Amino acid sequence: MSTSSRQFPPFIEKHQLRYYISLSAPPTRTPVDGTESFIRPEIGFNPSWFHKFCDIDFSRQWHIDPEYRLQSYEKMRNEIKRRFPGRNIGGILNDQPPDLLTGVYGAAVISAVFGQQLEYYPDKWPAYKGDYLSDEDTAALKVIDWNRNPVFEDILRQLEIIENLTGSVRGFLNWQGVLNMAFRLRGQQIFIDLIVNPSLAHHLFEVIAESLIQGIKAIYARQKQSEIQYEFASIGNCVVNMLSPQQYSTHVLPFDLKIRSEFKHFGIHNCAWNVDPYIEAYATVPNLGYIDMGLASDLNKIRELLPHARRNVLYTCMDLVNKPQEEIRNDIERIAQELAPCDIGLPDLEMDVPDDRVIMILDWCEEMTDKYYNL
Numbered sequence: 500m501s502t503s504s505r506q507f508p509p510f511i512e513k514h515q516l517r518y519y520i521s522l523s524a525p526p527t528r529t530p531v532d533g534t535e536s537f538i539r540p541e542i543g544f545n546p547s548w549f550h551k552f553c554d555i556d557f558s559r560q561w562h563i564d565p566e567y568r569l570q571s572y573e574k575m576r577n578e579i580k581r582r583f584p585g586r587n588i589g590g591i592l593n594d595q596p597p598d599l600l601t602g603v604y605g606a607a608v609i610s611a612v613f614g615q616q617l618e619y620y621p622d623k624w625p626a627y628k629g630d631y632l633s634d635e636d637t638a639a640l641k642v643i644d645w646n647r648n649p650v651f652e653d654i655l656r657q658l659e660i661i662e663n664l665t666g667s668v669r670g671f672l673n674w675q676g677v678l679n680m681a682f683r684l685r686g687q688q689i690f691i692d693l694i695v696n697p698s699l700a701h702h703l704f705e706v707i708a709e710s711l712i713q714g715i716k717a718i719y720a721r722q723k724q725s726e727i728q729y730e731f732a733s734i735g736n737c738v739v740n741m742l743s744p745q746q747y748s749t750h751v752l753p754f755d756l757k758i759r760s761e762f763k764h765f766g767i768h769n770c771a772w773n774v775d776p777y778i779e780a781y782a783t784v785p786n787l788g789y790i791d792m793g794l795a796s797d798l799n800k801i802r803e804l805l806p807h808a809r810r811n812v813l814y815t816c817m818d819l820v821n822k823p824q825e826e827i828r829n830d831i832e833r834i835a836q837e838l839a840p841c842d843i844g845l846p847d848l849e850m851d852v853p854d855d856r857v858i859m860i861l862d863w864c865e866e867m868t869d870k871y872y873n874l
Contacts, residue, residue, distance in 0.1 A: 514786045515531045515788045515789065516530055516733060516765075516789035517529060517531050517535060517811075518842040519541065520543030520846055521589060521670065522576065522591070522602075523555070524601045524605075524673075525602065526543055530731060535840070537835070538840075538865075540844075543844075547623060547850060559625075565599050565660040576597075583858065586861055588857075596669065601671050608650075610683050611650045612710075612714070615683075632703075640706050643714065651714070651717070658722075669727050671718075672715075673735075677708050678751050680707045680711070689703070690742070708757050708758055732764075732765055734755060736751075736769055736777075740776075755767070766787070766788050771813035773795045774790070778790075778805075788808055789811070792810075793813055793815075794813075798837035798838040799837045810838050811842035812841065813844045814860075816847055819845060831867055835871045840872070
């Protein structure tokens, strides 16, 4: 029996978020719903996987045409069902309408709304191609006027079509976070700014934080009109390992806290790095509902410092392909012993991951749930 059809004790808190990967979309977060198992795996395949096996083109049309996305969703869902029967990958077994919002513009939403030109590809998410903001452009940057932003206006247009197609406007944009956004807009110069011109970096962080707050709320307001209510923000700190813990606490954490103060629930994506240098700063965030990390992290310490957050270990595609099976099983058991209840995220899986390895890790998550959840 697959984990998706079984009932488990609700290892959740009301403020928690969980890892969420819509089919072919970059990972994000979503509120817990009470069905979370003790060890909950979340699988995600890169666009290249669906391009090869479903012949889907992820170029510009995919991001601006909800009807095309619905057609591609049905192809992706059918392929997942065929290859992984009974497995709830991408939420395909849930009784919900297709999520046609998550994944739009990939992780480059902020680039698009700030006017940067995107380059599209048939087998991967769009990316910004061009010059980064100069000192002068950065100093002149202002908070986005969401009432006059053409990219945002088009997203609202798409939401109308999505509702007509599916009866729902559920889903999320991948907003990233203050540090990630600054890196996308400014490039590696943002790390130099923090040393030689911190006031300029802080101006950029302030503009991004306020823009992000207003943008999330604007999307939520439209979704609320259709009785979809979200009350959380989730930020990404993928490049935080380029900063010392002191630099993060001094220069970035205040803006993360600013965003946190505007929403009922809040989560931090740390990426698959060792979270240990930053975990004490993250633990100061009030009612943090989600945190993720790489396997090299001190899992016991994280559970101790953040006992009420939903925790997630990001297990890399490289490890899933290259490690011996017994070593992978030992990793899953360690996670169960030291961090659970938690998620295990397996994002960005590529074409070289054998199907049986995916099924193997799903089975082991179920086995470890049975073994450890009532201890």
